[in-house]
Amino acid sequence: MARVAVYPGSFDPVTYGHLDVMERAVRIFDRVIVAVANNASKNYLFSMEERLSLVREAARGIKGVSVVPFEGLVTDLAKKKGTNVLIRGLRMTSDFEYEFQMALTNRRLAEKVETVFLMPSERFSFLSATLLKEVARLDADISSFVPKCVEKRLKERMKRCASK
Amino acid sequence: MARVAVYPGSFDPVTYGHLDVMERAVRIFDRVIVAVANNASKNYLFSMEERLSLVREAARGIKGVSVVPFEGLVTDLAKKKGTNVLIRGLRMTSDFEYEFQMALTNRRLAEKVETVFLMPSERFSFLSATLLKEVARLDADISSFVPKCVEKRLKERMKRCASK
Amino acid sequence: MARVAVYPGSFDPVTYGHLDVMERAVRIFDRVIVAVANNASKNYLFSMEERLSLVREAARGIKGVSVVPFEGLVTDLAKKKGTNVLIRGLRMTSDFEYEFQMALTNRRLAEKVETVFLMPSERFSFLSATLLKEVARLDADISSFVPKCVEKRLKERMKRCASK
Amino acid sequence: MARVAVYPGSFDPVTYGHLDVMERAVRIFDRVIVAVANNASKNYLFSMEERLSLVREAARGIKGVSVVPFEGLVTDLAKKKGTNVLIRGLRMTSDFEYEFQMALTNRRLAEKVETVFLMPSERFSFLSATLLKEVARLDADISSFVPKCVEKRLKERMKRCASK
Amino acid sequence: MARVAVYPGSFDPVTYGHLDVMERAVRIFDRVIVAVANNASKNYLFSMEERLSLVREAARGIKGVSVVPFEGLVTDLAKKKGTNVLIRGLRMTSDFEYEFQMALTNRRLAEKVETVFLMPSERFSFLSATLLKEVARLDADISSFVPKCVEKRLKERMKRCASK
Amino acid sequence: MARVAVYPGSFDPVTYGHLDVMERAVRIFDRVIVAVANNASKNYLFSMEERLSLVREAARGIKGVSVVPFEGLVTDLAKKKGTNVLIRGLRMTSDFEYEFQMALTNRRLAEKVETVFLMPSERFSFLSATLLKEVARLDADISSFVPKCVEKRLKERMKRCASK
Numbered sequence: 001m002a003r004v005a006v007y008p009g010s011f012d013p014v015t016y017g018h019l020d021v022m023e024r025a026v027r028i029f030d031r032v033i034v035a036v037a038n039n040a041s042k043n044y045l046f047s048m049e050e051r052l053s054l055v056r057e058a059a060r061g062i063k064g065v066s067v068v069p070f071e072g073l074v075t076d077l078a079k080k081k082g083t084n085v086l087i088r089g090l091r092m093t094s095d096f097e098y099e100f101q102m103a104l105t106n107r108r109l110a111e112k113v114e115t116v117f118l119m120p121s122e123r124f125s126f127l128s129a130t131l132l133k134e135v136a137r138l139d140a141d142i143s144s145f146v147p148k149c150v151e152k153r154l155k156e157r158m159k160r161c162a163s164k
Numbered sequence: 165m166a167r168v169a170v171y172p173g174s175f176d177p178v179t180y181g182h183l184d185v186m187e188r189a190v191r192i193f194d195r196v197i198v199a200v201a202n203n204a205s206k207n208y209l210f211s212m213e214e215r216l217s218l219v220r221e222a223a224r225g226i227k228g229v230s231v232v233p234f235e236g237l238v239t240d241l242a243k244k245k246g247t248n249v250l251i252r253g254l255r256m257t258s259d260f261e262y263e264f265q266m267a268l269t270n271r272r273l274a275e276k277v278e279t280v281f282l283m284p285s286e287r288f289s290f291l292s293a294t295l296l297k298e299v300a301r302l303d304a305d306i307s308s309f310v311p312k313c314v315e316k317r318l319k320e321r322m323k324r325c326a327s328k
Numbered sequence: 329m330a331r332v333a334v335y336p337g338s339f340d341p342v343t344y345g346h347l348d349v350m351e352r353a354v355r356i357f358d359r360v361i362v363a364v365a366n367n368a369s370k371n372y373l374f375s376m377e378e379r380l381s382l383v384r385e386a387a388r389g390i391k392g393v394s395v396v397p398f399e400g401l402v403t404d405l406a407k408k409k410g411t412n413v414l415i416r417g418l419r420m421t422s423d424f425e426y427e428f429q430m431a432l433t434n435r436r437l438a439e440k441v442e443t444v445f446l447m448p449s450e451r452f453s454f455l456s457a458t459l460l461k462e463v464a465r466l467d468a469d470i471s472s473f474v475p476k477c478v479e480k481r482l483k484e485r486m487k488r489c490a491s492k
Numbered sequence: 493m494a495r496v497a498v499y500p501g502s503f504d505p506v507t508y509g510h511l512d513v514m515e516r517a518v519r520i521f522d523r524v525i526v527a528v529a530n531n532a533s534k535n536y537l538f539s540m541e542e543r544l545s546l547v548r549e550a551a552r553g554i555k556g557v558s559v560v561p562f563e564g565l566v567t568d569l570a571k572k573k574g575t576n577v578l579i580r581g582l583r584m585t586s587d588f589e590y591e592f593q594m595a596l597t598n599r600r601l602a603e604k605v606e607t608v609f610l611m612p613s614e615r616f617s618f619l620s621a622t623l624l625k626e627v628a629r630l631d632a633d634i635s636s637f638v639p640k641c642v643e644k645r646l647k648e649r650m651k652r653c654a655s656k
Numbered sequence: 657m658a659r660v661a662v663y664p665g666s667f668d669p670v671t672y673g674h675l676d677v678m679e680r681a682v683r684i685f686d687r688v689i690v691a692v693a694n695n696a697s698k699n700y701l702f703s704m705e706e707r708l709s710l711v712r713e714a715a716r717g718i719k720g721v722s723v724v725p726f727e728g729l730v731t732d733l734a735k736k737k738g739t740n741v742l743i744r745g746l747r748m749t750s751d752f753e754y755e756f757q758m759a760l761t762n763r764r765l766a767e768k769v770e771t772v773f774l775m776p777s778e779r780f781s782f783l784s785a786t787l788l789k790e791v792a793r794l795d796a797d798i799s800s801f802v803p804k805c806v807e808k809r810l811k812e813r814m815k816r817c818a819s820k
Numbered sequence: 821m822a823r824v825a826v827y828p829g830s831f832d833p834v835t836y837g838h839l840d841v842m843e844r845a846v847r848i849f850d851r852v853i854v855a856v857a858n859n860a861s862k863n864y865l866f867s868m869e870e871r872l873s874l875v876r877e878a879a880r881g882i883k884g885v886s887v888v889p890f891e892g893l894v895t896d897l898a899k900k901k902g903t904n905v906l907i908r909g910l911r912m913t914s915d916f917e918y919e920f921q922m923a924l925t926n927r928r929l930a931e932k933v934e935t936v937f938l939m940p941s942e943r944f945s946f947l948s949a950t951l952l953k954e955v956a957r958l959d960a961d962i963s964s965f966v967p968k969c970v971e972k973r974l975k976e977r978m979k980r981c982a983s984k
Contacts, residue, residue: 028248028249028280040793044760073796089280100782101783104283107787108800109791114282115282116280117282118177118278118281119271119279119281121266122614123614126920126924126925128925135925140894144928145928235631272637273627273633286778286779286782287778290429292433295429295430299433301368301369302400304437331750349711355740356741356772358802384732412683412684414749418773441772443775445772446771447760450942453945454592456597459593462564463601467564516934519932576848577848605845606844606848607938608848608937611924695954696957728959729955756952757946765961
C-alpha cells in the first residue's frame with residue numbers, strides 16, 4: 001500500500017511554504033521523499049548541492065522526510081522508490097493550470113501514478129519563489145518567508161550578484 | 165498512520181466521476197469511507213436511502229470502499245472513523261474557490277484534518293451533477309455519465325417529476 | 329456545409345450583449361437561428377411569448393437572424409435545423425466553466441455538434457442579466473444595457489412586481 | 493476631496509473579514525460609512541435591525557466607522573453622502589467576476605463613482621458567509637470567524653431554525 | 657460569406673490538440689488555412705521550414721486544410737485570404753486571458769475580423785507545448801501527444817540538443 | 821490622513837490604461853505619485869530616462885500627478901513619501917494572482933501599507949504591454965492604445981530594433 005510519497009520540486013530555495021506541505025504530508029504518509037529536481041532547461045539560483053543541503057537543514061526537524069536529488073521523469077523516480085503517489089502543494093494563488101497540466105501529463109506517462117494535492121496554510125498561500133528572490137535582492141526582511149539558514153544563504157548570494 | 169480516508173459528498177446521484185475518484189483513492193489508502201451527506205438546508209433529488217443504495221451498488225466492484233450516511237461536521241466523522249484525511253475530487257472545471265473555502269474551514273474546525281485533492285480523469289472533468297439532471301430531464305442518453313443502475317433510477321425519477 | 333448556426337439562450341430579457349453576438353454571428357454564418365429556451369426547472373421573469381417577441385423586435389434590424397422557441401435538447405434542435413453549429417457568447421467575465429461543461433455535455437450527446445464561442449464587445453463584457461434585473465428593480469437608468477423596447481417592458485414588469 | 497468612503501454589503505452577519513476591511517479602510521479614508529443593504533429579492537438570515545445592530549456592536553472599536561441602512565442604488569447613497577468612493581473587500585478566493593460586474597455596472601450608473609478594492613488579511617481570505625452559516629448550523633466552534641456578539645446571535649438563530 | 661477561416665499559431669511542433677481543432681474547423685468552414693507564424697521575438701525549437709513540413713505531413717488526412725507560413729499581423733493575412741474569421745482552440749486549461757487580449761487586440765486592428773473559439777477534445781485539454789518538449793527531453797513516451805512524424809523529429813532534436 | 825498615494829509600475833511604455841488609472845486615482849487622492857521602477861533583473865525596452873519622460877509628457881494634463889524614478893522596495897518609497905497607500909490597476913484580464921502575491925508580500929514587509937486596487941475602463945481591460953510591443957513591431961496602428969508621444973517613440977524604437 002502507498003505508505004511512501006514523493007514530493008518533487010525545484011526548492012530554489014526551500015521556503016516555509018514547502019516545509020508546511022512536508023509537515024502535512026508526513027501526517028498522511030509514513031515516509032515523504034523530497035525530490036530536488038535538476039532540469040537542464042532551467043536557470044537555478046542555487047546549485048543542486050546547495051538546494052539539497054538547504055532542504056536537508058530546513059527539514060531536519062520533520063520526522064519521516066528524506067531528501068534526494070533527481071534528474072529525468074518524476075514518474076520514473078516514483079517507480080524506483082516503489083510508490084505511486086506524488087505530492088504537490090496547491091496554493092490559493094498558485095498556477096492551477098500548470099499543476100493540472102503536469103499532473104495529467106504524468107498520468108499519461110505512468111497511468112498508476114497519482115498526484116495528491118495538499119493545501120499549505122493560508123499564511124503561505126501568497127509566497128512565490130520569484131517574488132521572494134526579488135525582495136531579497138532589495139535587501140528586505142525575509143525572515144517570515146524562509147528559515148534562518150536559507151535567509152543567510154540567500155542574502156549572501158544576492159550580495160555576490162550585486163557586486164558583480 | 166493514515167490508512168483510512170473519508171470521501172464526503174452529496175452523491176445525488178453518484179456519477180462515473182465520483183467512481184473514478186474512489187478508484188484512485190483506494191490505490192493510495194487502505195480503506196476509503198464514502199460519506200453520503202445529509203444537509204438539512206439542501207434539496208436533494210434522491211433521498212438518503214436512495215443515494216446510499218446507489219453508491220453501494222455502483223461502488224460494489226471497488227475493493228476497499230465502504231459507504232456510510234452522515235450528518236453534522238465531516239471533521240467529526242473523520243475523528244470518529246480514526247482518520248485525519250478527507251478526499252475531494254478537483255475537476256479541471258470545478259469550483260476551486262468553494263473547495264478551498266471548505267478545506268480551510270474544515271482545517272479551522274479540526275486542525276489536524278487534511279484535505280487531499282485528487283484529479284479525476286479528464287474524461288469526467290466536465291461532468292456536473294446539475295447539468296446531468298438537466299439533460300436527464302430532457303430524456304437524453306446519459307449512459308456515458310452514470311452507471312446503469314443510476315441511469316435507470318434517474319430516468320424513473322424524471323418521469324415522475326414530469327408527470328406531476 | 330455549415331451555413332446555419334443556432335444561438336440558444338434564455339434571453340430573459342435580450343440585452344445589447346446578445347445583440348452584439350448576433351451581429352458578429354451573421355458575419356460568419358448565412359443564417360443564425362436564435363433559439364429561445366424553455367426550461368421547466370427555471371424561473372423566468374418573462375414568459376416565452378414575451379421573450380420571443382422582445383428578441384424579434386430587438387433583432388429586427390439584423391439581417392439573417394430568425395427567432396424560434398424550443399424545448400428539449402439544443403443538440404436535437406440543431407439536427408432538426410440541419411446544422412452542427414451552436415453559438416455562445418463568451419464574455420471576459422462570464423462563467424467559462426459552465427459554458428465548457430455545457431459544450432462538452434452537448435458534444436457527448438451529439439458528437440458532431442460543435443460549439444463556437446464568440447466574444448462580444450468589451451463594452452458588454454460585464455453585462456449580467458441578474459445584475460440588470462437588480463438595478464432595473466431599483467429604477468436605475470438601464471438604457472445603455474438594453475434596447476428601448478426591452479427597457480420599457482422591464483420597467484413595467486418591475487413596477488408590477490413591486491406593487492404586489 | 494474624497495475623505496469619505498461607503499462600504500456597502502449585506503453583512504448577514506458581519507464577520508472578522510468585514511471588520512478587517514473596515515480597519516484597513518479607516519487608515520485610508522477619514523470616515524467610512526458601512527451601508528447595510530436591504531435587497532427585496534434576497535433572503536436574509538437576520539433582519540435589517542439585527543444586521544445593523546450587530547455591525548454597530550462589532551465595529552464599535554474602529555474609529556471613523558459609522559453604520560447606516562440603505563435601500564436602492566448604492567451609487568445614489570454615495571452621492572447623498574457626498575462621496576464618489578465605494579469600498580469592496582477582494583478576497584483571494586472571492587468572486588472577482590461578480591465584483592467586477594457590479595463595479596462596472598455602478599460605473600455605468602454613476603460615471604464618477606469609483607470602486608476601491610481592498611484585500612483583507614489572508615487569514616480571512618477563505619471566510620464565506622454561506623459556509624459560516626452552514627457550520628454554525630452544525631454547532632461548530634465559530635469563534636475564530638466572527639466576534640462574540642455575532643457568535644451568540646448566530647447560535648440562537650440556528651437553534652430556533654432547527655427546532656422548527 | 658465566411659467559408660474560409662484562418663487558424664494561426666506557432667505549431668512548434670504541431671500536436672494532436674492542434675489536429676483536433678483542425679478537424680472540428682473543417683466541419684464548420686469550407687476551407688481552413690493553417691497559418692504558421694514567424695515572430696522575430698520568439699525562440700522556436702523548429703525552423704519555419706520544419707514546422708511547415710510537420711504540419712503538412714500531420715494534417716495531410718484532413719480534407720479542406722491548407723498550410724501557409726506568415727509574418728506580420730494575422731489580421732492582414734485574413735484580409736489577404738479574403739476572410740474575416742480567425743480560429744483559436746480554447747483548452748479548458750489554456751490561458752483565457754492571453755487569448756482574450758489577443759482577440760480584442762486583433763479586433764482593434766481590424767474591426768471586422770472575428771475570432772472564433774473552438775474547444776478541442778477534453779483528451780487534449782491539458783496538452784501544453786512547453787510540457788511536451790520538457791518530457792520529450794527526458795526521453796518519455798510521447799506517442800499519445802503527437803503524431804509519429806512529430807515524435808521522430810522531436811526525439812532527434814532533443815538528442816542533438818543534449819549532445820551539445 | 822492618506823491624501824497621497826503611490827502608483828508604482830514599469831511603464832515600459834505608459835499606455836492609455838495607465839493614464840485611465842491615474843485619472844481615477846486623482847479623484848480619490850489629493851496627490852498621486854507615479855513611481856517608475858528600475859528593477860535590475862528586468863529587461864526594459866525603454867531606459868529609465870525615456871520611461872520617465874514619456875510618463876511625464878503623457879500625464880501632463882492630469883492634475884495632482886507627479887512622476888518619480890525609484891529603485892528598491894516600493895514600501896520604502898511609500899514611507900519616504902509619507903503615505904501608506906499603493907495603487908494598482910486591476911484589469912479584468914490581468915494577473916490577479918501576481919497582484920495578490922505582490923500586495924501580500926508588501927504587506928508583510930510593511931504592515932501598515934495598503935494596496936488599493938482600481939479598475940480601469942473596460943476599454944483598456946485587454947491592453948497588455950507585451951501584446952502592444954508585439955503589434956507595434958509589426959507596424960500596426962496603435963493609436964488607440966497609447967498617446968501620440970508614446971506611439972512615435974515606440975515606432976522609432978521598433979524600426980531601430982528591426983534594422984539591427
